[in-house]
Amino acid sequence: MTAHVMILVENLSVPFDRRVWQEALALAGAGYRVTVICPRGIGRDRDSEVTVDGVRILRYPLRPATGGPAGYLREYPVALAWTLRLALRVRREGPVDVVQCCNPPDLLFFIALVLRVGGARFVFDHHDLVPELVASRFGHSAVLRAGTLILERMTFAAADAVISTNESYRLVAIRRGKLDPSRVAVVRSAPDLSRFQRLAPDPDLRRGKRYLLAYLGVMGPQDGVDYALRALAHLRWGLGREDVHAVFMGAGDAHDDLVALRDRLGLSDIAEFPGRVSDETVRRCLSTADVCLAPDPRNELNDVSTMNKIVEYMAMARPLVSFDLTEARVSAGPAAVYVRPNDEEAFASAVGELLDDPALRERMGRIGRERVENSLSWECSRHTLVDFYAGMLGRSSRWAPLIGRTRR
Structure with missing residues (x-):
C-alpha cells in the first residue's frame, strides 16, 4: 500500500514555499501519496483545493499578522483551527502514515499529536530557530524567550525524527532538544539547478x-x-x-x-x-x-x-x-x-x-x-530526504536506527 505523507506549513503558501514544494515533489516522485495543508497566498495560490504534479494541496484563508507579538496571537489560533479541521478531514478519507510539520511557528506539533492517535509518525522539519527569530524581530524579552523555548522543547520532545536545514540547526536539535543524533538528519534548502541557468546579460x-x-x-x-x-x-x-x-x-x-x-x-x-x-x-x-x-x-x-x-x-x-x-x-x-x-x-x-x-x-x-x-544543489538534498523517509518507514538501512523507535 502506498504510504501517505501529510505536510503542514503555516508560514507560507505552497507551491510558493520553495523548500516545502521541493520536498513534496521529491516524496511524490519517490512513490508516496502527498498532501500539503497551508494558508492561501496573497495574489497567488488562491484555490482551496488543487492537485499539482501529483501533490494534493489544501489551503485555508488566513490574514497574516501585522505589528508586534499580539498580531501573531491572533493569527496562530486561526491557523491551528483550520489546519486541524483539514487534517482530520484528510484522515477520515484514509490513513496518514507520516505528518511532517514545518516551522515557524512551533505549534503544529499539537496537530501531529492528534494524528498520532491514528498511527501517524511525526517528522519536525526545522526551518527556523523560533526563539532567536522572535528576539531578532521583537527584541530580547524574558517572557517571549521562555515561552518560545518551551514550545520548541515540546516540539522536539513530540517528534519521532527531525529534519534540520544545516549542521548548526542539527546541533540545536541534539543539544537543546535533547535528541539522539541518529534521529536528526540534515536536508539543506537548496536550489534546483534546472531553474538557475544563466541568461544573456540585460x-x-x-x-x-x-x-x-x-x-x-x-x-x-x-x-x-x-x-x-x-x-x-x-x-x-x-x-x-x-x-x-x-x-x-x-x-x-x-x-x-x-x-x-x-x-x-x-x-x-x-x-x-x-x-x-x-x-x-x-x-x-x-x-x-x-x-x-x-x-x-x-x-x-x-x-x-x-x-x-x-x-x-x-x-x-x-x-x-x-x-x-x-x-x-x-x-x-x-x-x-x-x-x-x-x-x-x-x-x-x-x-x-x-x-x-x-x-x-x-x-x-x-x-x-x-x-x-x-x-x-537540491538533487543532493532530495536523495537525503527520500532515503530518510525510507528509513522512517522501514525501507532503508541507512536510517535503520529510526525503525522501531518512531512509534511510542
Whole structure:
C-alpha cells in the first residue's frame, strides 16, 4: 500500500514555499501519496483545493499578522483551527502514515499529536530557530524567550525524527532538544539547478550605470536590507561612486519602511524595489549583476542559519559580499567576500573593491557554481530526504536506527 505523507506549513503558501514544494515533489516522485495543508497566498495560490504534479494541496484563508507579538496571537489560533479541521478531514478519507510539520511557528506539533492517535509518525522539519527569530524581530524579552523555548522543547520532545536545514540547526536539535543524533538528519534548502541557468546579460537593468548590484530574498526586520541600503549610501556619498545601480527583489513586512529609508538616504534614483518578481526576472537580473548582496547582520539567528539567497547567487555563478557569519562561510566558502559583522562601511568598501576586480569576480562566481553542483544543489538534498523517509518507514538501512523507535 502506498504510504501517505501529510505536510503542514503555516508560514507560507505552497507551491510558493520553495523548500516545502521541493520536498513534496521529491516524496511524490519517490512513490508516496502527498498532501500539503497551508494558508492561501496573497495574489497567488488562491484555490482551496488543487492537485499539482501529483501533490494534493489544501489551503485555508488566513490574514497574516501585522505589528508586534499580539498580531501573531491572533493569527496562530486561526491557523491551528483550520489546519486541524483539514487534517482530520484528510484522515477520515484514509490513513496518514507520516505528518511532517514545518516551522515557524512551533505549534503544529499539537496537530501531529492528534494524528498520532491514528498511527501517524511525526517528522519536525526545522526551518527556523523560533526563539532567536522572535528576539531578532521583537527584541530580547524574558517572557517571549521562555515561552518560545518551551514550545520548541515540546516540539522536539513530540517528534519521532527531525529534519534540520544545516549542521548548526542539527546541533540545536541534539543539544537543546535533547535528541539522539541518529534521529536528526540534515536536508539543506537548496536550489534546483534546472531553474538557475544563466541568461544573456540585460544591460538595460543597469539603468545607464556601469555596474549592477542585486539582492534577492525576504525583507523582514532581521534580513539586513537596511544595512545594504546604508552601505550603498556610503558607496555613493562616502566613496564617491556614481557608477552603480542596485535592484532589491523580494517582499516582506519591512518593505515599505525600506523604501522610505532609501528615499531618506538619497538613493531613489539608483535603488529599485520591484517587489516579488518572476523566476524569469530573477534569472535575468542575477545573470546581469556584477555583485550580489547578503547583508544579513550577525545575531543569534542569522549566524547559524543558511540563507537561501547565498546558494542561489552561487547557482547563478555570481560573487557576493556577506557579513562574516558561521553558516554563510559553510555555504559560500571562497565564493564570497566576508567583512566584519554589521559594519556597513566595510561592506561598502568590499563591494567597491570587488567591482574593480573583474578577474576575481569571475573566479568567485565559477567556484560558487561548482560548489552548488557538487554538494549544495537540491538533487543532493532530495536523495537525503527520500532515503530518510525510507528509513522512517522501514525501507532503508541507512536510517535503520529510526525503525522501531518512531512509534511510542
